[in-house]
Amino acid sequence: MKKFCLIVCLIAALSACQKKTDSAKMAASSSSSASTAAVAVEAGAATSTPSAENKVAPFDIQSVPVSTVKLPAYPYLDYPEKLEDGYRTDRKPRFDEVYLVVGKELRKVEGQLFVRNFPHTTVNMSALESQRNYENLIKSLGGVKVNQLMPADAEFKRLYPENNEILEKKMRVLGVNNGGANYQIFLVRTPQKNIWFGLSIYDDGRGTWLLTMEEKAFEQTVALTKAEAMAEGLQKAGEIALYLAFDTDSAVIKEESKPVVAEIAKLLNTDPSLRLKVEGHTDNQGSATHNKKLSESRAQAVVQALTAQGIEAKRLQAVGYGQDKPIDDNANEAGRSKNRRVMLVKAI
Template sequence: MQAWLKVGCTVAFVGVLALSGCKKKHDAAAPASDQAAAPAAASPAPAAASAAAPAAARFDIANVPMSTAELPPFPYIDWPSGLIDGHKFVKSSEFDRIYVIAGSQLLPVEGRYENRHFMNSDAKLSDLAAQRNYEAVIKALGGVKVSTMLPTNPAMLAQNNNDLGDLVVNKLRAAMSPDSYDYYLIRKPEGNVWIGLLVGGGYTQIITVTEGQMKTVVGLVKADDMQKALDEKGHIALYLNFDTDKAAIRQDDQPVIDEIGKLLDKAPTLKLSIDGHTDNVGDEKHNQQLSKKRAEAVAAALIAKGVDKSRVRAEGFGASKPIADNASEEGRGKNRRVELVRVAA
């Protein structure tokens, strides 16, 4: 029985899967449902479909060409047709941090996320057929394979304190034990899409992340509210929208800096420790350093506004002082914070 996968307005056969296009096209090379098929081009074929990311010691996203394909709605690729709901396993989040393999690097990516997997036998596919057909669909959407290293490689493990379990389960989010870890990048002017294709052991897993910023759900804390919290508790948590693995103050966080400046103007004897905190995802030492740099960035922004440098100091605690459970994205979001702490006179 022929399995189908629809991702667009009409259907083009690619072995057992299908992708978006404007005409129907049959693949005569796939006589059986578990037969791996050569990729068939969508119409029109995107320029990036057959490109390959150059091998390099350090991954450079600029070397990956932009896709000209029109992407279907998130998560872009459907389940194989005939796969019943009871055989579909999926986790999703409007915002999360996932790690991908790009070149020989382990990179954190944040944005909208979906992680789905299924047993290949339930879709009447062999492991190879599932892999080949998904490869064809991803490439037809302009995806370029960017991974050049397996997580078991010593160089990759060294980036994660040689902890393979943490790398595979917590960072790469592998559901089982795949034989292949292939990561693709679809570069679009409106944002990057990362797709992980993990196949082996009788199952297929598709991990999709559309890069983007978390929608702010916490209102701006005013200077008076900061003062009240400092008077009552001695500290207050603030949430700034730092870019992934970065410490630069973003323009949309300038209002927060302005309110801290107002707080210090109104209380000329107040001294603050600016404490940076992260969640527990990633290397412990790196998180501590990142949290310190973010705290230092806040302090530097205040000093640039005219605050005396003797009134602010920066500390970084990494993930050592969580205020919520790191097992959920909601909890991790609460732990990624900058705290203002009153310093005793």
């Protein structure tokens, strides 16, 4: 009997141990599932920007041989000979920036930029014929293809998940998916400078996109608008237009425009009774909704820069009008550049 009781006790003890073990396993499993879920939520929240593992190493420009070919005049490449004048752009080369795919990196390059888009089909040229013509010309100048990705590639979209409209503006292409399927970037290194060429076929094989970027340092060509001149303009017209430089499709004020903001602060400090409405305006490139939001952000950036210099926020009002109030023709670049402005309007 005693032996039987001992066996029963042992069975009861083992059963209790098993229950504790099972409970511990269930708790650990639950904890692990919660951790996994937390990680999944965190990863989902970070999908709008590339994670650390998505970062790519910069392309080594020194790996491209220096070309000693005698170069023709800028922009180095011509239109097809029989292309009608109406398809030749009236835009002039200008100092600007563009984002180019170099290796797997989306690299910002500044210099003298010239972008052309034309229908090669109007001169009875196929997409392949246009592409091969320009590839051969660029290579004859010593050009080397340097992009390892195209904008339409899945890996590119993973690395650079910005929406297509923003990317198209930054990269100056006519379509990330359409024109990005055969996108090529070439580099010609000379002893004096780097010259970049972009080539792509867009519009279902009917058009050619051709970009020339001669890399060079910025040269100041506009004098600073002084506080006194601003005061005079406000006194006469009640408003003045300023052409501040911002990063592409961004509200970040570039370094070269910060002295102008300092002059606005000086103007406001000189006249403590002055109140200003800061208006942001854009050209008509892109959607009206996006342009309005961008113009508001840029006006707010100017206001924030002024308050950071000690100007009371109650003396300033930021408003964005987007493309709604042009002062020139948006049909050409000269007009569009005048429409991309910040207005200071004397407020009552």
